Amino acid sequence: MPAAALDLAGGHAWVMDPDLALVRAAAGGDEAAFAELVRRHQRRVFNLARALTGSEDEAEDLAQETFIRAFRGLPRFRGDSAFATWLYRIAVNVFRSRRSRKSLWPRLWSGEADRRHVRPADASPAADQESDLMRRDLIDKALAEVPPDLRLAVTLRDIEGLEYREIAEVTGVPIGTVMSRIFRGRQRLRASLAVLMNRPRLSH
Amino acid sequence: MSDCQDVAALMVQEADGTIEAAAQGRLMAHLRECSACREELEAQRAVREVLRSRPAAPVPAGFEHRVARRLRPGSSWLPIADWRRWTLALSPLPVLLLVLRLGGVSVEDSSASTPIRWQAWEEATGPDAPVSSIVWQPGMTEESIFVAALTARPRETLQDFFEKHANER
Numbered sequence: 001m002p003a004a005a006l007d008l009a010g011g012h013a014w015v016m017d018p019d020l021a022l023v024r025a026a027a028g029g030d031e032a033a034f035a036e037l038v039r040r041h042q043r044r045v046f047n048l049a050r051a052l053t054g055s056e057d058e059a060e061d062l063a064q065e066t067f068i069r070a071f072r073g074l075p076r077f078r079g080d081s082a083f084a085t086w087l088y089r090i091a092v093n094v095f096r097s098r099r100s101r102k103s104l105w106p107r108l109w110s111g112e113a114d115r116r117h118v119r120p121a122d123a124s125p126a127a128d129q130e131s132d133l134m135r136r137d138l139i140d141k142a143l144a145e146v147p148p149d150l151r152l153a154v155t156l157r158d159i160e161g162l163e164y165r166e167i168a169e170v171t172g173v174p175i176g177t178v179m180s181r182i183f184r185g186r187q188r189l190r191a192s193l194a195v196l197m198n199r200p201r202l203s204h
Numbered sequence: 205m206s207d208c209q210d211v212a213a214l215m216v217q218e219a220d221g222t223i224e225a226a227a228q229g230r231l232m233a234h235l236r237e238c239s240a241c242r243e244e245l246e247a248q249r250a251v252r253e254v255l256r257s258r259p260a261a262p263v264p265a266g267f268e269h270r271v272a273r274r275l276r277p278g279s280s281w282l283p284i285a286d287w288r289r290w291t292l293a294l295s296p297l298p299v300l301l302l303v304l305r306l307g308g309v310s311v312e313d314s315s316a317s318t319p320i321r322w323q324a325w326e327e328a329t330g331p332d333a334p335v336s337s338i339v340w341q342p343g344m345t346e347e348s349i350f351v352a353a354l355t356a357r358p359r360e361t362l363q364d365f366f367e368k369h370a371n372e373r
Contacts, residue, residue, distance in 0.1 A: 031275065038268045043260065050261035060264060067271045132259035139258045157220075158255035164222075179213035186216075186251040187244070196254045 019083040027074040034074075038067055041087055044160065048088070050136075051155045052095050054144035062098065066091040081169060088162070088170045092152060099148050135196065142192035146185055153178055154185030207234050208241055215241065219248040294353050296339045300346055303339065331363035338362060 017023075019040065025033035045066055049059035069090050077086055143151050152171055156162045157178075162170065167178045214231040217223035223231065235242050335356035338349055356365055 031272070034275070035268060035272055038271050042263045042267055046263045046267065047260045051258070056264070059261070060267070060270075063267070064271055064274060068274055071275055135257070136259050136261060139255065154255065158252050159258055161256075176213060179216045183212040183216050183248070186219075186248050189251045189255070190247045193251055193254045196257075197250045198253070 017079065017082045020079065023074065023077060023079075023083050026071070027077065034071055037070075037083070041084060042067075044084070045087060045091055048091055048155065048160055049095075051140055051143055051159050052151065054140040058098075062091065062094055065094045069094065085166055085170060088156070088160075088166075092170055095152070096148070138196060139193065142189055145192060146188045150181050150185035150188060153181035154189070157182050158186075208238060211241060215245050215248055218245060219252055293336075293356055293358075296336045296349055296353050300339050300349050304346065331361060333362045335360050335362055335365045338365070 019037060022033045022037050022040075026037055042063070046059060046063045049062040049066070050056070053059050053062055066087065070087055073090070077083070081089075143155065146154070149171075153167060156167045156170060157164070164175050164178050164182075167182075168175045171178070173181075211231055211234050214223060214227050218228065218231055235245065335352050338344055338352045341362075351369075352365060
């Protein structure tokens with residue numbers, strides 16, 4: 001097994017994917033192996049889902065769907081990228097397909113459209129003394145105001161800590177576009193996150 | 205000012221600390237002349253810092269079990285709660301009642317006390333037709349249609365159904 005993996009890696013500069021053995025077992029129908037993969041990656045996948053959706057329920061949905069699709073797609077996983085990267089790509093696809101299905105009407109119906117006008121800064125004037133939960137909530141609400149493509153780029157970079165190259169791979173756009181989206185995403189967040197910044201607030 | 209667009213990617217890399225020396229030189233040359241970009245770079249750093257300080261969202265308890273449960277088909281009772289799965293099999297019933305009423309046949313006429321009699325079917329629809337087409341078979345009693353509606357499996361053909369019940373004649 002290690003010999004085969006080294007063969008696969010031959011010449012490439014990347015380190016062997018620590019999930020490879022489990023991935024192969026799971027692809028063969030081993031549910032326990034897949035359960036272990038879920039345990040290993042659920043934190044990252046759920047955290048990404050929470051940041052992208054800004055809602056606990058939607059995050060649970062998105063994260064579940066990501067793992068279900070991953071399990072079904074395992075036979076097609078060829079190991080071109082790390083399993084973790086592949087999972088991110090699935091999560092991004094699930095996120096995108098949900099966004100496009102969500103038309104304006106259901107959003108109006110659920111009042112989501114109204115909530116968009118609530119500025120996070122108004123919700124918590126003393127944010128620097130808030131608990132982790134409040135801090136995360138504030139950041140996620142600010143992220144929710146950012147257009148999905150920009151939100152994706154900035155979340156994968158600044159919250160998940162992916163390299164530009166990985167973000168390009170996960171979102172299927174060139175590296176130049178990734179950087180431009182990170183730039184614009186951060187620009188959009190500037191005002192709504194000002195309340196959480198350690199430095200004096202920038203004047204507008 | 206036209207350079208501002210071009211240095212956006214460089215500012216991202218500068219804020220992230222991933223910029224290469226040559227590119228950094230180009231960026232610094234621009235920043236010396238552009239206060240707007242100097243301020244923007246600070247803002248990029250500040251936003252990045254806040255986002256990186258975001259506490260990770262804890263995984264809700266039982267998450268992996270819920271995933272595991274969804275991977276095993278049939279282990280959940282939820283499909284039963286999906287009314288579309290089983291009410292479809294009942295659909296011939298209202299149709300039949302309507303047909304009987306329109307035809308002037310009294311529902312009470314049917315011989316509820318006699319055992320189910322499976323008439324030889326006449327090929328009004330063909331053997332591959334779904335069980336629901338039993339409604340169109342001439343001479344069917346409403347009782348046999350009722351049984352068909354309750355016991356037929358999805359995608360069962362009319363012929364399968366009649367063979368299954370052949371020994372009840």
